[in-house]
Amino acid sequence: xxxxxxxxxxIAIIVRDxxxxxxxxxxxxxxPLLFSQVMxxxxxxxxxxxxxxxxxxxxxxxxxxxxxxSAWLDKNGEGLQHLCFKVDNVAESMVxxxxxxxxxxxxxxxxxxxxxxxxxLELSATRGVQFEIASDxxxxxx
Amino acid sequence: xxxxxxxxxxIAIIVRDxxxxxxxxxxxxxxPLLFSQVMxxxxxxxxxxxxxxxxxxxxxxxxxxxxxxSAWLDKNGEGLQHLCFKVDNVAESMVxxxxxxxxxxxxxxxxxxxxxxxxxLELSATRGVQFEIASDxxxxxx
Numbered sequence: 001x002x003x004x005x006x007x008x009x010x011i012a013i014i015v016r017d018x019x020x021x022x023x024x025x026x027x028x029x030x031x032p033l034l035f036s037q038v039m040x041x042x043x044x045x046x047x048x049x050x051x052x053x054x055x056x057x058x059x060x061x062x063x064x065x066x067x068x069x070s071a072w073l074d075k076n077g078e079g080l081q082h083l084c085f086k087v088d089n090v091a092e093s094m095v096x097x098x099x100x101x102x103x104x105x106x107x108x109x110x111x112x113x114x115x116x117x118x119x120x121l122e123l124s125a126t127r128g129v130q131f132e133i134a135s136d137x138x139x140x141x142x
Numbered sequence: 143x144x145x146x147x148x149x150x151x152x153i154a155i156i157v158r159d160x161x162x163x164x165x166x167x168x169x170x171x172x173x174p175l176l177f178s179q180v181m182x183x184x185x186x187x188x189x190x191x192x193x194x195x196x197x198x199x200x201x202x203x204x205x206x207x208x209x210x211x212s213a214w215l216d217k218n219g220e221g222l223q224h225l226c227f228k229v230d231n232v233a234e235s236m237v238x239x240x241x242x243x244x245x246x247x248x249x250x251x252x253x254x255x256x257x258x259x260x261x262x263l264e265l266s267a268t269r270g271v272q273f274e275i276a277s278d279x280x281x282x283x284x
Contacts, residue, residue: 003172007194011153011225013271024269028243029227030145051227052149053195079270080222083153085171085193101170127166128221129155 004093004100005085009134010048010056012082014069018047018061021078025049031057037113043067046113058084082120082130090117090135097133101125146235146242147227151276152190152198154224156211160189160203163220167191173199179255185209188255200226224262224272232259232277239275243267 015021018036026033031049034056038045043063048056060081062069072081087093090109097104103122112118115137123130157163160178168175173191176198180187185205190198202223204211214223229235232251239246245264254260257279265272 005171005173008153008197011150015269021269029147031147051197053197055150055193055195055197077270080225083222127157127163128219 004097004102005087005133007086008055009084009086010058011051011080012058012060012084012132013079014073014076014081015059015061015078016073018045018059021059021061022047025057025059035113038063039111039113041111044069048113082132084118084132084134087133087135090119090133093133093135094119097121102131146239146244147229147275149228150197151226151228152200153193153222154200154202154226154274155221156215156218156223157201157203157220158215160187160201163201163203164189167199167201177255180205181253181255183253186211190255224274226260226274226276229275229277231280232261232275235275235277236261239263244273 022033025031026049031051034048034050036045036047044067045061045063047059051057060069062073064070094104094106094109103125104119105122106119109117109119112134116134118132118134121131164175167173168191173193176190176192178187178189186209187203187205189201193199202211204215206212236246236251245267246261247264248261251259251261254276258276260274260276263273
């Protein structure tokens with residue numbers, strides 16, 4: 001049986017204001033800014049910085065008071081929120097992971113930046129650490 | 143001016159019991175176990191797993207009720223605790239980082255696994271994310 005994850009993809013940090021947070025992560029820590037995108041299917045801004053080794057820091061700014069991460073921010077303040085591991089195919093992992101004791105929270109994959117597909121695991125099964133899985137878009141068929 | 147950090151080194155996760163936690167991180171997630179060590183100068187067990195890209199997950203188990211992380215566990219439960227970035231020399235960084243707006247919590251470096259040197263930054267200056275710096279041992283002079 002192959003391992004459920006390929007490798008660490010990114011570490012998510014929830015922030016109240018991306019531009020203000022970048023004055024710390026980009027300007028003070030010197031981490032290279034890779035891209036910043038507003039997701040179409042959820043009011044959230046995702047900003048990636050290069051942490052080395054192909055691993056990114058992802059700044060996550062909820063853009064509406066109704067977004068669940070706005071309540072997370074009110075409770076916890078800015079800080080570490082989840083670890084995302086790369087998988088080959090999120091839709092396939094959503095089928096196989098529950099059988100490995102890793103239930104998935106989503107019914108459908110959600111959209112990550114750059115057309116990626118992603119899903120959250122059930123926090124109750126992962127010892128207090130929120131895990132996400134993500135996969136790259138399939139190459140278009142010719 | 144050079145960037146204050148080289149690259150992401152590890153992500154620390156506080157656990158109550160390392161052996162029990164390994165049944166999840168090693169056995170269920172399939173992350174390769176690299177080493178497990180009890181630190182001589184603090185009653186804490188540090189266990190590293192390979193997350194890919196040269197980045198480790200570090201399981202941190204406090205071994206006495208008086209260790210500050212025991213209070214952290216009682217308050218937060220198991221979970222993400224800090225990000226550690228590699229620097230060339232922790233002692234030198236402890237001198238230069240405060241001038242870059244990154245004050246250091248330690249007066250002296252503490253011992254990491256495998257003879258490494260480490261120090262914690264002041265949480266109040268790092269937007270809710272605890273940062274550590276670590277450097278490899280100096281090669282012995284001939």
